[in-house]
Amino acid sequence: MDPSPRNQVLLGVGGGISAYKSVDLVRRLRERGYVVRVVMTHAATAFVGPLSFQAVSGHPVRTDLLDPAAEAGMGHIELARWADRLLIAPATADLMARLAAGIADDLLTTLALATEAPLILAPAMNQQMWRHPATQDNLARLVARGARILGPGVGSQACGDQGPGRMLEPLEIAEALSGSDLQPLAGVRVLLTAGPTREPLDPVRYLGNRSSGRMGYALAAALTDLGARVVLVSGPSALTPPAVAELVKVETALEMHAAVTARSRDCDIFVATAAVADYRPAEPAGSKIKKAADALEIRLVRNPDILAEVAALPTPPFTLG
Incomplete structure (x- = not known):
């Protein structure tokens, strides 16, 4: 059964070991009524032969930008107009970097610029490559332009490492793709806080709590999947941030308050999951406090109530605490 009137999927296959999974992905998409055509990078052909994709898709596979046999050499425009969705799986670190920079040096990256179809990426790379600031910056730029990110998964990798970077399974x-037509929050602006805050006692010590940020990060990912444009204001967390439209990193309650205040009038929904410290030291020491006296007294003052302030705005967003 056709999942939607827009059922033509252009599948881009990047040059990573996960490319072998994409053969099964074509089959899974066709089971759901999608018409699939495949474009491979030259690096991808080193892992899987084009004939495999042709066999499961029922269409010739394209690899070359300048193909004289395709619409008078303008096959990239033909494919760009044909696609209802451009799905790239696997999306390697190199491919994401070229997409973020707007480079069009092969057929797949040229299609990404030439099509009006939504861009959907399923990243796949080594865990350290995924965590690298350059990759995370490229990810943020792509998401800010409207790209949808599926994954990556977490687990064992072909190189033997453990961590985030596995391409999601084809199923x-x-x-996820068949559910992308059902995005009730498409275009909705969500401001979300997550994680703990740290209130400095001196340059090396702070008052904090055990919040991991896990709930806020999960909500940010779920809201993104529902189509929302999520701005995540996060305290310190060891978790890999979800792919959101904007990530704002803060440490203290006052920093979180300032970040939320600057953005609260531009959101439709405010979700407060952060474990914000109720109090902070009134006068943090300028240097490390020495172990001298038998007792130490620290005066605390109250932090702003971020949730209450947003809810009390003249025209508040829908607020969830």
């Missing part, structure tokens, strides 16, 4: 990607 997961196919189900």
